[in-house]
Amino acid sequence: MLWRLRDRLDFTRGLGFRLAALLSVAILPIGLISLVQTLHVSREAERSAEIALLGRTASAAAGERALLQSALGTADALGPTVLEVLDSAEACTEIMRSFIAHSAVYQGAAFVPMSGVSNCTSGGPADGPVDMRTSQAYQKFVAQPQTMIASLSQGIISGRPVVVVMQPLYRDRDLLGYVVVSLSSALLQSTHSVGFGTEGAGILTFNHRGEPLTSDGRAEVRVGDLLPRGSTLSSLIERNETTFVERSNTGDTRVFAVVPVVPGLVYALGSWSPQLAGLGGFAMSQFTAVLIPIALWLVSLAVAYFAVYRLVLRHIRVLRSQMRRFAIGNRDAPPLVLTDAPAEIRDVSQTFHNMARILIRDEEAMEAAVAEKTVLLKEVHHRVKNNLQLIASIINMQSRMIEDVDAKRVLRSVQDRVAALATIYRNLYQAEHLDAVDADRLIGDIINQMVNASVEAGSDLRVRTGFEPLTLQPDQAVPLTLLATEAFTNALKYAGTAPGEDHPWVRVTLTHPTKYEAVLEISNSTGDRVEQPDPGESTGLGGQLIEAFAAQLEGEAHCTHENNRYTLRLPFRVERVSSVDITDIRNVVLTSAAREGSRH
Numbered sequence: 001m002l003w004r005l006r007d008r009l010d011f012t013r014g015l016g017f018r019l020a021a022l023l024s025v026a027i028l029p030i031g032l033i034s035l036v037q038t039l040h041v042s043r044e045a046e047r048s049a050e051i052a053l054l055g056r057t058a059s060a061a062a063g064e065r066a067l068l069q070s071a072l073g074t075a076d077a078l079g080p081t082v083l084e085v086l087d088s089a090e091a092c093t094e095i096m097r098s099f100i101a102h103s104a105v106y107q108g109a110a111f112v113p114m115s116g117v118s119n120c121t122s123g124g125p126a127d128g129p130v131d132m133r134t135s136q137a138y139q140k141f142v143a144q145p146q147t148m149i150a151s152l153s154q155g156i157i158s159g160r161p162v163v164v165v166m167q168p169l170y171r172d173r174d175l176l177g178y179v180v181v182s183l184s185s186a187l188l189q190s191t192h193s194v195g196f197g198t199e200g201a202g203i204l205t206f207n208h209r210g211e212p213l214t215s216d217g218r219a220e221v222r223v224g225d226l227l228p229r230g231s232t233l234s235s236l237i238e239r240n241e242t243t244f245v246e247r248s249n250t251g252d253t254r255v256f257a258v259v260p261v262v263p264g265l266v267y268a269l270g271s272w273s274p275q276l277a278g279l280g281g282f283a284m285s286q287f288t289a290v291l292i293p294i295a296l297w298l299v300s301l302a303v304a305y306f307a308v309y310r311l312v313l314r315h316i317r318v319l320r321s322q323m324r325r326f327a328i329g330n331r332d333a334p335p336l337v338l339t340d341a342p343a344e345i346r347d348v349s350q351t352f353h354n355m356a357r358i359l360i361r362d363e364e365a366m367e368a369a370v371a372e373k374t375v376l377l378k379e380v381h382h383r384v385k386n387n388l389q390l391i392a393s394i395i396n397m398q399s400r401m402i403e404d405v406d407a408k409r410v411l412r413s414v415q416d417r418v419a420a421l422a423t424i425y426r427n428l429y430q431a432e433h434l435d436a437v438d439a440d441r442l443i444g445d446i447i448n449q450m451v452n453a454s455v456e457a458g459s460d461l462r463v464r465t466g467f468e469p470l471t472l473q474p475d476q477a478v479p480l481t482l483l484a485t486e487a488f489t490n491a492l493k494y495a496g497t498a499p500g501e502d503h504p505w506v507r508v509t510l511t512h513p514t515k516y517e518a519v520l521e522i523s524n525s526t527g528d529r530v531e532q533p534d535p536g537e538s539t540g541l542g543g544q545l546i547e548a549f550a551a552q553l554e555g556e557a558h559c560t561h562e563n564n565r566y567t568l569r570l571p572f573r574v575e576r577v578s579s580v581d582i583t584d585i586r587n588v589v590l591t592s593a594a595r596e597g598s599r600h
Contacts, residue, residue: 014313019304024297031293050243050257057257057270060203063191064214064268065261067105067183068149068165072262074099074106075167075179082111082120082179083171092120106181108157111169112138113177123157132156137164140209141178149265151185151213161185163213188214202226202271205261210234213266225250226271236269245274315341319349331360381429388422413489413542416453420446420485424478436577437477439518440467440510443484447508450485454492460503461495467510470518471577476553480520480572483549483557484508486542487522487568496527498564518574523567 012018078099085091096109100122110121116133123130132138137150148166155162162182169176192203192214204226205213210233212223227233228246236258243257248271257270305313315338322335334356338349392415399411427442444467451463472480488508495504506524513519546568550557555572 019308023300023304027293027296027300031296035290035293053243053255053257053270053272054241054259057203057268058259060192060270061205061259061261061268064188064205065266067188067191068163068262068266071106071165071181071183072147072149072167072265075165075181078109078111078179078181079167079169082169083176086111086120086176089119093122096120096122105183105187107160107162107184108155109179109181110157111177111179112141114142114175116142121157130156137166137180141166141168145175145178147265149207149213149262150209150211151207152182155182158182158184163188185214189216192216201273204269204271205266206233206236206269208237208265208267210237226269228254228256233269237267240267311342312345315345315349319345319352323352326356331356331363334360378429381425385422385425385429388418388425392418392422412454416450416485416489417482419449419453420481421478423449424474424481427477428474435473436471437474439470439472439477439480442477442481443467443508443510443520446481446485447488450488450492454489461492462503462505464505464507465509466507468512470510470512470574473575473577476572476575479549479552483546483553483570484520484522486545486549487520487557490542490546491522491524491566491568494526494566495524498525498527501525501564512574516574516576518572520570520572521567523565526561526564526566 078095081095082092085095092111096111099109100106108122110118110123110130110132112118112132116131116138117129118132119129121130135152135156137148137152140150141148145168147168149163150166151161151163153161155164161184163185164180164182166178166180168178188205202216202225204215204223207213212233215223215226225248227249228236228244229249229251231246236256239258240260241258243255245253245255248254253274255272255274257272259268259270260266261268318338326335334353335349337353338346341349395411395415395418399408399415402408402411423446424437424442427437427445444465447463447465455461455463488506491506491508495506497504504525504527507522509519509521511519511521546557550570550572553570553572555570557568557570560567560569
């Protein structure tokens with residue numbers, strides 16, 4: 001991450017940038033003074049506008065504040081009266097009725113005990129007690145007994161949308177219930193329009209639980225449209241007495257103000273358009289204060305660049321392009337000397353031309369020497385392969401002259417091992433790179449060779465293989481191939497027809513699950529024949545060889561025998577073929593100025 005950042009900032013070392021920086025120093029003091037003064041005036045004006053906006057939001061909610069504070073006082077005053085007549089439902093009901101009859105503001109009043117069944121309501125017990133337990137206000141109070149203001153879409157007493165104010169009623173320290181008075185939601189909404197009917201503005205009141213109480217009453221405006229995007233009413237309580245600019249849920253950029261209506265209980269959210277809030281012109285003034293110094297700096301940058309480009313930069317870029325092409329292998333001829341460049345740059349170009357000629361000559365000599373050594377090494381591998389095949393043929397001739405079955409089997413196993421070594425060396429001299437062997441192709445050739453030599457014609461034995469591409473160093477390919485030969489020979493020897501199947505089978509797989517891990521797995525079906533021994537428990541040469549080859553690969557062979565299936569599994573770590581992956585050579589960044597997509 002740091003080298004990417006360093007690479008992106010490398011242009012600051014350029015000659016053009018440094019000259020532009022020196023020229024911009026002359027106008028820097030004037031630009032800074034202008035910027036500081038303009039931003040200071042803009043911030044002061046913006047702060048004044050924010051304070052005024054808080055005042056306008058508080059003024060818009062002033063009518064609702066007066067009604068809610070009056071309702072809180074009324075509910076608090078009704079408490080002692082209710083305590084005096086608490087034992088008489090008729091007297092309590094009469095008090096509530098009389099209160100509502102003499103009030104033009106409230107829609108209903110009641111005392112609700114903790115049981116939720118009220119005998120003291122302004123509506124009167126015409127059909128008996130009123131069950132408040134289904135009311136959301138009752139449920140909220142029971143969950144958290146405290147002074148509370150909430151909005152109901154349908155009041156229990158009035159049957160209309162109301163805002164209820166609840167005051168808990170105590171006798172000594174015992175909570176008896178709460179006194180509730182309700183106000184019409186329409187009445188509270190009507191107070192917003194007084195002095196707040198300006199187009200493009202909206203107000204929303206909500207309680208301390210983050211639940212909306214009233215909005216500005218316009219049918220086309222939903223409550224969610226007044227909120228900042230990604231915010232909730234509960235989160236806005238923390239931004240009390242502040243203003244901020246954000247996008248609303250409708251996608252418009254708006255100015256929001258949050259003020260307390262009833263401290264700790266009710267808050268008001270004002271949503272203003274930037275023009276209406278008086279903040280629209282400050283962004284332009286701030287932009288202008290920054291634009292003038294930037295414009296002067298850009299002019300100095302252009303002057304510095306065009307003054308230096310014709311003399312220096314274009315010649316340096318041509319020379320840099322020549323160096324890049326030479327570095328990535330374009331060495332058919334030495335680069336041309338920049339004869340039309342200034343003397344200093346022309347001397348550098350001539351020096352690079354001479355150096356390139358020397359390197360091209362030396363590389364041609366080195367390539368010829370490497371090619372000669374490669375041919376000689378491949379010839380060595382070829383002759384070793386021929387000698388091993390000759391030994392395998394001699395062993396085959398000898399086995400034909402021997403009649404003892406055990407001796408024939410021993411010679412046959414030796415012949416298979418020698419043939420496997422011959423196949424390895426055949427792949428080495430046929431490989432494009434002498435330090436890499438295609439293990440998948442090598443093991444496949446050996447398996448096919450052993451099947452053709454060991455499985456008789458007409459046999460019902462099925463051999464299945466599955467090899468993923470895997471490139472190994474010869475030091476790993478040799479023990480892996482010899483281990484596969486021994487394990488495959490052992491699988492052929494003990495393969496039998498399992499119950500429920502009609503033929504024996506042997507399966508060989510080579511997988512490459514991760515970049516530095518590979519797994520060789522050889523399994524065979526087992527029948528009623530002698531139980532197949534594990535390599536670690538076997539006293540024969542094959543088992544000892546498998547353990548030795550696994551140790552060379554720094555792995556451990558695991559054997560399992562279950563469900564009429566014997567499996568030898570060898571996970572081992574794959575060593576990197578070379579320190580540089582030849583497939584990534586084109587992705588190497590040759591200079592700090594090289595960029596993705598650059599042409600050379």
